[in-house]
Amino acid sequence: xxxxxxxDYIGLAETSSVERSSEKIPSSSSSSSSSSIPSIEDKTxxxxxxxxxxxxxxxxxxxxxxxxxxxxxxxxxxKDLETNDKSxxxxxxxxxxxxxxxxxxxxxxxxxxxxxxxxxxxxxSDVELAKGAVLASPRGGLDAKSNSQQPRTSVSVMKQAVGxxxxxxxxxxxxxxxxxxxxxxxAPAAKAQVVGWPPIRSFRKNxxxxxxxxxxxxxxxxxxxxxSMDGAPYLRxxxxxxxxxxxxxxxxxxxMFSCFTIGQCNSNGLPARDGLSESxxxxxxxxxxxxxxxxxxxxxxxxVGDVPWEMFTDSCRRLRIMKGSxxxxxxxxxxxxxxxQN
Amino acid sequence: MESSELKRSKDSVNSCESARRSSFPxxxxxxxLSLLKSHRDRSSVSLVCKDWYNxxxxxxxxxxxxxxxxxxxxxVARRFPRIRSVTLKGKPRFSDFNLVPENWGxxxxxxxxxxxxxxxxxxxxxxxRMAISDESLEFLAVSFPNFxxxxxxxxxxxxxxxxxxxxxxxxxxxxxxxxxxxIDDIGGSWLxxxxxxxxxxxxxNFANLTSDINFDALEKLVGxxxxxxVLKLNRSVSLEQLQxxxxxxxxxxxxxxxxxxxxxxxxxxxELESALSNCxxxxxxxxxxxxxxxxxxxxxxxxxxxxxxxxxxxxxxxxELAKLLAHCPQLKRLWVLDTVEDKGLEAVGLNCPLLEELRxxxxxxxxxxxxxxxxEAGFVAVSFGCPRLHYVLYFCRQMTNAAVATIVQNCPDFTxxxxxxxxxxxxxxxxxxxxxxxxxxxxxxxxxxxxxxxSGLLTDLTFEYIGRYAKxxxxxxxxxxxxxxxxxxxxxxxxxxxxxLEIRDCPFGNAALxxxxxxxxxxxxxxxxxxxxTMNGCRLLAREMxxxxxxxxxxxxxxxxxxxxxxxxxxxxxH
Numbered sequence: 001x002x003x004x005x006x007x008d009y010i011g012l013a014e015t016s017s018v019e020r021s022s023e024k025i026p027s028s029s030s031s032s033s034s035s036s037i038p039s040i041e042d043k044t045x046x047x048x049x050x051x052x053x054x055x056x057x058x059x060x061x062x063x064x065x066x067x068x069x070x071x072x073x074x075x076x077x078x079k080d081l082e083t084n085d086k087s088x089x090x091x092x093x094x095x096x097x098x099x100x101x102x103x104x105x106x107x108x109x110x111x112x113x114x115x116x117x118x119x120x121x122x123x124x125s126d127v128e129l130a131k132g133a134v135l136a137s138p139r140g141g142l143d144a145k146s147n148s149q150q151p152r153t154s155v156s157v158m159k160q161a162v163g164x165x166x167x168x169x170x171x172x173x174x175x176x177x178x179x180x181x182x183x184x185x186x187a188p189a190a191k192a193q194v195v196g197w198p199p200i201r202s203f204r205k206n207x208x209x210x211x212x213x214x215x216x217x218x219x220x221x222x223x224x225x226x227x228s229m230d231g232a233p234y235l236r237x238x239x240x241x242x243x244x245x246x247x248x249x250x251x252x253x254x255x256m257f258s259c260f261t262i263g264q265c266n267s268n269g270l271p272a273r274d275g276l277s278e279s280x281x282x283x284x285x286x287x288x289x290x291x292x293x294x295x296x297x298x299x300x301x302x303x304v305g306d307v308p309w310e311m312f313t314d315s316c317r318r319l320r321i322m323k324g325s326x327x328x329x330x331x332x333x334x335x336x337x338x339x340x341q342n
Numbered sequence: 343m344e345s346s347e348l349k350r351s352k353d354s355v356n357s358c359e360s361a362r363r364s365s366f367p368x369x370x371x372x373x374x375l376s377l378l379k380s381h382r383d384r385s386s387v388s389l390v391c392k393d394w395y396n397x398x399x400x401x402x403x404x405x406x407x408x409x410x411x412x413x414x415x416x417x418v419a420r421r422f423p424r425i426r427s428v429t430l431k432g433k434p435r436f437s438d439f440n441l442v443p444e445n446w447g448x449x450x451x452x453x454x455x456x457x458x459x460x461x462x463x464x465x466x467x468x469x470x471r472m473a474i475s476d477e478s479l480e481f482l483a484v485s486f487p488n489f490x491x492x493x494x495x496x497x498x499x500x501x502x503x504x505x506x507x508x509x510x511x512x513x514x515x516x517x518x519x520x521x522x523x524x525i526d527d528i529g530g531s532w533l534x535x536x537x538x539x540x541x542x543x544x545x546x547n548f549a550n551l552t553s554d555i556n557f558d559a560l561e562k563l564v565g566x567x568x569x570x571x572v573l574k575l576n577r578s579v580s581l582e583q584l585q586x587x588x589x590x591x592x593x594x595x596x597x598x599x600x601x602x603x604x605x606x607x608x609x610x611x612x613e614l615e616s617a618l619s620n621c622x623x624x625x626x627x628x629x630x631x632x633x634x635x636x637x638x639x640x641x642x643x644x645x646x647x648x649x650x651x652x653x654x655x656x657x658x659x660x661x662e663l664a665k666l667l668a669h670c671p672q673l674k675r676l677w678v679l680d681t682v683e684d685k686g687l688e689a690v691g692l693n694c695p696l697l698e699e700l701r702x703x704x705x706x707x708x709x710x711x712x713x714x715x716x717x718e719a720g721f722v723a724v725s726f727g728c729p730r731l732h733y734v735l736y737f738c739r740q741m742t743n744a745a746v747a748t749i750v751q752n753c754p755d756f757t758x759x760x761x762x763x764x765x766x767x768x769x770x771x772x773x774x775x776x777x778x779x780x781x782x783x784x785x786x787x788x789x790x791x792x793x794x795x796x797s798g799l800l801t802d803l804t805f806e807y808i809g810r811y812a813k814x815x816x817x818x819x820x821x822x823x824x825x826x827x828x829x830x831x832x833x834x835x836x837x838x839x840x841x842x843l844e845i846r847d848c849p850f851g852n853a854a855l856x857x858x859x860x861x862x863x864x865x866x867x868x869x870x871x872x873x874x875x876t877m878n879g880c881r882l883l884a885r886e887m888x889x890x891x892x893x894x895x896x897x898x899x900x901x902x903x904x905x906x907x908x909x910x911x912x913x914x915x916x917h
Contacts, residue, residue, distance in 0.1 A: 194766065194847075195439070195440055195441065196436065196439030196440050196441045196846070197439070197766065197821065198704065198707045198708075198737060198762055198764045199438070199439045199762065199819075199821075200439070200703070200704070200707050201438045201439070201496070201522060202438065202439075202440070202522075202524065203496075203522035203523075203550065204654075204703065207631075207655060208705075236714070237706070237714065239657075242634065242635075
């Protein structure tokens with residue numbers, strides 16, 4: 001049975017089983033920049049011979065009735081990927097909205113997605129990425145190479161290559177790399193993803209993603225967009241479908257973010273229930289200090305409130321509560337409106 | 343027992359006393375033993391003496407095999423000639439999280455072939471994490487004329503065609519329970535394969551499937567199966583369709599809705615509400631995909647006697663949950679998404695004093711940027727309001743040692759404590775210390791603890807605590823924890839009742855692995871992946887313990903699957 005090529009989130013196809021790894025990554029691989037492939041090939045070819053021998057020799061399959069060693073895929077080492085994949089790992093996959101230093105968007109393997117979702121790296125470098133990935137362990141053929149006697153030492157990691165689940169779902173569902181909520185294809189967060197962690201069962205993961213697929217196809221259901229606020233430590237997410245107009249929406253946002261502006265939170269980060277703080281935020285939002293902006297499907301940042309509500313929910317991809325001083329980067333017309341409102 | 347039989351047996355006791363044999367006539371003993379349901383009891387009974395062993399094996403009708411590689415179907419059939427019901431578990435639990443390669447094994451077919459020959463009157467088959475093909479399903483459907491109940495949980499390898507075969511051929515089917523499987527969903531026509539004359543179905547669960555089913559066929563099926571107690575629909579069934587089904591099945595005890603979001607007219611809404619509240623026997627409610635506040639209100643009247651509410655596919659906010667829970671005073675089991683946040687959990691503590699089980703799943707597990715979800719505060723709030731809590735599965739992004747100590751102080755009866763701090767190796771976020779004391783508190787206080795999943799930054803101290811205090815622990819899951827072999831050695835040296843140990847990404851090596859040789863005899867399985875165990879270590883283990891199934895794969899998870907005699911099989915668990 002031929003194993004389908006897997007694409008990890010960087011878009012590099014992984015090799016097939018150890019026994020076949022001499023075949024290397026097929027040229028039809030749709031993945032990464034050419035510079036990365038040779039080094040990965042080198043690594044795998046170096047190890048496969050050793051690996052192959054060792055595996056045969058040390059194979060213990062007691063009690064497994066009539067099975068061959070299952071096919072494995074070699075994982076790719078984070079080091080290789082990090083150095084080789086600063087750029088977009090997806091040829092022919094134009095990344096809109098690419099902020100410098102941002103992670104690549106997800107590959108075209110994801111059908112039915114309208115756009116790319118780009119996570120900002122939040123200033124994390126790849127070095128930190130590696131650090132963050134220390135806790136996940138390397139996998140793949142290199143464990144079984146000739147120094148199998150020694151404890152593993154390498155700790156850089158990308159995802160572990162494991163068997164492809166037999167569901168017909170698109171590639172992104174295989175591993176835990178798919179962000180579960182958002183109709184857009186997403187790159188994983190700035191941290192390296194670990195296979196099988198957190199331990200969520202496939203069905204639940206797939207339910208979340210199929211929810212997304214449905215949403216993007218039918219436009220029904222939820223429209224989750226991220227809302228960030230300058231200066232706030234983390235993002236929130238809102239479902240635009242649950243609001244009917246700008247009024248409801250902005251008061252909901254006020255409630256959500258009042259704790260950041262006012263700084264009156266309990267330790268859980270729950271917004272303070274002080275009515276005063278909400279009206280203060282209203283003032284802040286409508287005054288000069290904060291401006292509510294959104295990124296539309298063309299990648300432009302617009303001021304919220306310009307267009308009819310339905311049009312807004314259709315085109316809004318992301319929200320940002322900007323400091324007024326930064327709003328000068330908005331389109332002039334938007335700025336004009338902003339000034340007029342003030 | 344007849345009094346004459348009693349007299350006879352007494353006489354024989356007297357006469358055989360000198361021979362010191364068990365002298366109940368076999369029929370009597372078998373009759374008595376047939377009343378034993380618990381596998382543990384049966385195991386104990388079979389160890390008493392040869393006569394009891396025989397009586398037990400002749401009277402056993404249900405066999406539970408927790409590890410399909412621990413024994414062969416031929417041996418099972420030889421020992422237990424009268425089996426009607428089989429439960430089989432295959433792959434290691436970590437296969438749920440993609441840690442086990444495809445085609446690993448656990449194929450049911452060889453078992454079916456033996457069963458067809460030896461148990462032609464087989465009635466029930468319950469599989470968990472087994473591989474089963476459409477051909478096997480068809481073989482099953484035609485080989486057992488009395489077949490009644492099929493339950494597939496977390497299995498894979500089959501498609502809806504296999505289900506069609508079951509529907510077509512199993513004339514006496516009462517249960518078709520398809521849960522969380524890797525099923526190839528080709529289409530919904532399998533439902534139409536139930537013949538028009540077929541009326542015996544009591545349990546139908548196809549929530550797993552994604553494609554549209556033939557609603558007409560479903561409606562007719564539900565209409566004519568008057569004994570149906572459990573109906574769990576898939577997403578494709580709309581609210582309007584749900585209402586039509588319920589009108590014909592008010593006797594339902596367990597309902598899994600389809601998509602719980604649709605634009606309804608006022609009349610349609612009222613009809614739905616009425617149909618739901620007419621289900622007076624309903625104690626379990628699930629499904630509720632995409633349920634939003636507006637339609638949840640339709641459930642209020644139906645929730646009065648609800649004991650199990652599964653909201654884990656509905657991204658509710660805290661206020662919505664609070665309002666709903668106000669109508670669920672009898673709730674014992676609750677599953678939610680962490681979109682309800684701590685505030686929602688406070689509402690749980692306030693409204694559900696009888697709560698025994700809580701599971702909080704993450705809505706955004708793979709997205710570090712977004713920090714919604716629940717914190718230690720929510721868990722603490724629940725513990726104050728729900729002293730009977732004994733089963734928890736909790737995904738969170740922050741936790742403190744102090745909070746866990748408070749929680750177990752409030753709820754000392756935990757039997758299942760599964761805490762997942764989603765960032766691997768994360769310390770107590772207030773003190774920056776390891777989470778050792780948290781789990782120390784758990785094992786010290788919760789003496790009935792059977793299952794534990796640990797997370798967060800943990801040193802070997804955690805495992806010292808576990809080994810020392812967790813006297814009833816049977817299942818332990820460990821990830822990204824520990825400092826040295828000593829940790830694992832503590833567990834293997836303590837925990838007298840340990841049955842399943844699954845470890846990933848921990849610095850435990852050969853010394854630890856080999857320290858448990860005695861222990862493995864009484865365990866069902868050990869899983870170690872991405873640890874410091876080497877091939878040599880596994881080889882040594884295999885050599886020292888020839889009766890163990892040792893499977894080791896270079897560079898891949900090394901799963902050690904241990905022989906457990908059927909005598910030692912245990913009760914089914916709640917995954």
